[in-house]
Amino acid sequence: xxxxxxxxxxxxxxxxxxxxLRCNFSDSVNNLQWFHQNPWGQLINLFYIxxxxxxxxxxxxxxxxxxxxxLLYISSSQTTDSGVYFCAVAVGSNYQLIWGAGTKLIxxx
Amino acid sequence: xxxxxxSPRHEVTEMGQEVTLRCKPISGHDYLFWYRQTMMRxxxxxxxxxxxxxxxxxxxxxxxxxxKMPNASFSTLKIQPxxxxxxxxxxxASSLERNTEAFFGQGTRLTVV
Numbered sequence: 001x002x003x004x005x006x007x008x009x010x011x012x013x014x015x016x017x018x019x020x021l022r023c024n025f026s027d028s029v030n031n032l033q034w035f036h037q038n039p040w041g042q043l044i045n046l047f048y049i050x051x052x053x054x055x056x057x058x059x060x061x062x063x064x065x066x067x068x069x070x071l072l073y074i075s076s077s078q079t080t081d082s083g084v085y086f087c088a089v090a091v092g093s094n095y096q097l098i099w100g101a102g103t104k105l106i107x108x109x
Numbered sequence: 110x111x112x113x114x115x116s117p118r119h120e121v122t123e124m125g126q127e128v129t130l131r132c133k134p135i136s137g138h139d140y141l142f143w144y145r146q147t148m149m150r151x152x153x154x155x156x157x158x159x160x161x162x163x164x165x166x167x168x169x170x171x172x173x174x175x176x177k178m179p180n181a182s183f184s185t186l187k188i189q190p191x192x193x194x195x196x197x198x199x200x201x202a203s204s205l206e207r208n209t210e211a212f213f214g215q216g217t218r219l220t221v222v
Contacts, residue, residue, distance in 0.1 A: 048210035
């Protein structure tokens with residue numbers, strides 16, 4: 001089955017810093033989503049981005065489907081950005097989202 | 110729309126008791142998914158419905174688990190009898206179509222003691 005790898009596994013930054021999170025996948029996908037799981041456990045949709053580039057405030061994402069990776073950019077980090085960032089993909093006619101292991105981000109004040 | 114709504118947010122129960130988790134999907138979404146999240150196994154798909162019909166329950170761990178969707182706006186996940194190893198966060202999600210964006214509820218944190 002498809003493999004989804006996220007890097008780095010952990011990231012500790014000072015408030016105000018920028019960061020790039022990466023998601024590599026081993027097959028062509030027709031669904032790719034980025035989620036933020038906050039310290040309270042909520043899964044928050046960030047981007048639905050099987051290809052192309054999107055931006056939402058301080059966050060942006062790019063998926064290069066032909067090269068099988070996606071990047072999540074966080075600029076001017078805030079402490080509320082702390083949590084775990086997940087990438088999830090689906091392939092072909094398969095409905096099931098396959099999840100990466102996540103990147104745990106800690107933003108220090 | 111208020112998003113996917115789950116209840117209760119937290120549930121603590123004794124081993125052997127029946128537990129029922131509830132979910133209201135986003136109006137108009139044809140697909141509903143139940144996931145379980147644990148530290149050891151991450152997020153696992155338990156079952157999904159299309160137009161209220163269960164399509165694939167291969168992720169349901171045991172016969173103790175059952176799920177229903179009596180109408181387009183309500184689904185339940187039942188565990189009977191519950192065991193300590195069922196302790197996890199259970200998420201419900203819905204999507205408009207099969208491979209479109211999935212939206213998650215706030216989850217139910219289940220603790221079985």
